[in-house]
Amino acid sequence: MGERGTQVVVTTDRFEDDLAALLDDYGFRVEQIFPADAPTTAVVSRDEATLRLEAGVPSRPTDLLLTVDTPRGPVRLPGGTRVSFTTPDSGIDMPECHPTLTIRHHEDSGPAGRAGMRYHDLIPDRWGGRYIGSIITIPDGGPVPDYVHYHRVRFQMIAVKAGWVKVVYEGQGEPFVMHPGDVVTQPPGIRHRVLEASPGLEVIEVGCPAEHETIADWEHPLPDELLPAEHQWDGQRFVRHVHADARWEPGRISGWEACDTGVATGTNGYAGVRLVRPSGTGDIPDELLAFDTQFALIVVLDGSLRFAIEGRPPVLLTAGSSVAVPSGLPHRFLDPSDDCLLLVVTIPADPS
Secondary structure (H helix, E strand, O other), rough: OOOOOOEEEEOOOOOOHHHHHHOOOOOOOOEEEEEOOOOOOOEEOOEEEEEEEEEEEOOOOOOOEEOOOOOOOOOOOOOOOOEEEEEEOOOOOOOOOOOOOOOEEEOOOEEEOHHHHHHEEEEOHHHHHEEEEEEEOOOEEEEEOOEEEOOOEEEEEEEEOOOOEEEEEEEOOOOOOOOOOEEEEOOOOOOOEEEEEEEEEEEEEEEEEEOOEEEEOOOOOOOOOOOOOOOOOEEEEEEEEEEHHOOOOOOOOOOOOEEEEEEHHHHHOOOOEEEEEEOOOOOOOOOOOOOOOEEEEEEEEEEEEEOOOOOOOOOOEEOEEEEEEOOOOEEEEOOOOOOOOOEEEEEOOOOO
């Protein structure tokens, strides 16, 4: 990962194609290029992110996360290097990522946390402190002793698994109720408050970094003035997906269908959130899958299926079970029940 102002070296066996893509498609400009008669090295920049592109065989494609002023979704250069863009992190520490395959089952509600909420940890090792995932429950329901607050994060989202919850967000007008399958993002710094919940409420929360500050704001009343839909907090828009209005499209493999929640667009590609279910239109193939993202978390919202990787027996996943999947790990989803519904969170957004 390149920090702001750092020159990152990328070696490629498709120098001319990669250079053309960076200049023509992705907003970079040439700072240096040599030799003049047959260039093999080019230094290019966008905002304060700088790449040094070098021709070389064998090439060394890599994954880059560049900090820029105006981000866009992740891209893949012709030579294989993947480039993701993000906005300045305002001093938020992002620990180095240490992926591990993590399978969890929702067997308990975990310890009590802020405002009487109970947390079940989906990623106990936090992948080195970079990511956190939790099932948060409010066993008794009723009014929630919460207060207007915000988080110093790079990304955070909430999805309802069971029950309902009444919330209010900065710039979104009157409070609204979220139901199972509904999803919202909590952009960095957005003020919000949990008002009321049904007994047995369960929500999924995913964010990064794993350890982040929650800051009370006693001076900002909610609800407040309605802001334009395109308003951004630190480069991200507020996204609200209502599951009852979901639009389902064929999935990447036959027998499945998916719903895009709009999170990829709202976060400028920083993260993606999809809901996935069996389509009921045919047999589901025994096909190997692999994520091409730094982070992927699958949570079973309803129903069941089996998760399998090579060399291990399949594991039954039921409602509340989750799998954190490292990039490139081949795996299969087998025998989903008819009511199976999966929440899939990827960072960055999955471009496929």
